[in-house]
Amino acid sequence: MSKETELDPVEAKMWISVTINGAKNAYLVEHRMTLADFLRKVVGLSGTHLGCEHGSCGACTVIMNGKAVRSCLLLGVQADGASIETVEGLAQDGALTSLQEAFHVNHALQCGYCTSGFLMSLVAQLRDGPIETEAEAREALSGNICRCTGYTGMVKALLNLPASNGQIGEGL
Amino acid sequence: MKPSQFAYHAPTELEEVLDLLAQYGDDAKVLAGGQSLMPMMNFRLLSPAHIVDINRVSSLAGFSLSDAGLFIGALARHREVEVSPEVELAFPILHEGLTNVAHVQIRNRGTICGSLAHADSAAELPSIMMALDARLNIRSKGSERVALAEDFFRFHLTSDLGPGELLVSVDIPAMSKNAFGVFEEITRRKGDFALVGVAVVGSWDENGKFQECRIVCSGVAPTPLRLREAENFVTGTDLSEAVLVAVQQLVMESLVPTEDIHSSAEYRKKVTGVIVRRGLARLTGQRRVQNV
């Protein structure tokens, strides 16, 4: 590294303003911190999990400006001005959403490590339209990996959502 | 903290991007969708000193369709182009190829130009761009040039882009009314990189003969590979069953594919023959549909 490009660790930070689960705040973030680590370590929202940290497993999926994304493949500083939704934003005052409830009832989770990533992927996809067939359910699940359940519980959960399943965020 | 330390730049104007790339040269990396760059940085396979994030340069966003063809800006995401009904109608092969790139969550961020700049030999888009004879518009501080897709890919993960250069957009020329294109691939699991893929494009002349054929494979060589012998073999024919059987045989006998942990050369050879035939067979179907 040339002298010019040597970095002062204190300098390699910036202030960002970001809306997380509806609350807007300013944070000081290191340039090189991923969005996942930012959410977990700076904001303290550890519901977003890290499995592979290279985009393959989907455990870190969050919703950024309405789109499901891998938070391990974004930098925290890239969230400046953005709106982020994490799994902590789903249940209100302990009341599960219909999707979470369907996961619970249909045994769609065992260890739960992958669950927050699945939920956020599915919330984004359900907002785009209902998931009605097994093929659609499997396609919707295909971007995330679960090592425990074999996916059958999740397929069942999706196919047993209340009909108005676009209304994710509401209780059952 | 996964990536090693770097200085983050988030310019909002194209000229600023080109200035930064000129200033830092080899020490800088462009950050587009980050879906290939970030994994490499998280693993520290790459430790660039400067990251030039182009995501805030609004002039690089979006795509547009006209009589001349499809213009794709550097920030057009896989997903936004994939879900455009107009693109699906004008370039079904591109739509089909895009649905095969990774998963929705990755396509929401990944860019088409990023895929081309990244030049993965197993990626779908480089071979599709070659089959569609796309032109890549490249800028650097004080200069600009156009590269044919055919000349752009140099090796696995190596494109024709030099330090300081930015791929600003891609132009795909419009396809004629009688031209069709399809994409076929073999993967172990949907969303994975393909073991082999093939983009097949061609048109039907007034005598019902197949013309202007391009067959471009991914995953068999360090760059997308045009199967010229096979192209010549099918050109001027009616793609009858006999022709399809013979071209499958020709591909299986002539191809010398790369070998890696994902599959043997022998396997790649066989399935490439199969998907070339499948692709061409679908084009005969499209002609019949059109004639009805």
Ligand SMILES: Cc1cc2nc3c(=O)[nH]c(=O)nc-3n(C[C@H](O)[C@H](O)[C@H](O)COP(=O)(O)OP(=O)(O)OC[C@H]3O[C@@H](n4cnc5c(N)ncnc54)[C@H](O)[C@@H]3O)c2cc1C
């Ligand atoms: C789990 C997973 C599965 C995947 N599966 C597939 C698959 O099946 N098929 C496939 O094709 N891809 C796949 N990818 C890769 C994905 O398509 C990437 O989005 C793409 O390869 C790179 O695009 P990007 O915009 O994310 O580029 P980035 O990651 O931002 O950049 C990639 C490289 O290109 C350079 N670059 C980017 N844009 C430009 C530009 N405009 N000008 C100059 N240089 C530039 C960067 O500096 C970097 O070196 C997968 C990725 C993941 C994480």
Ligand code: FES
């Ligand atoms: S931790 Fe991000 S995809 Fe696995």
Ligand code: FES
């Ligand atoms: S429930 Fe354990 S990984 Fe999915």
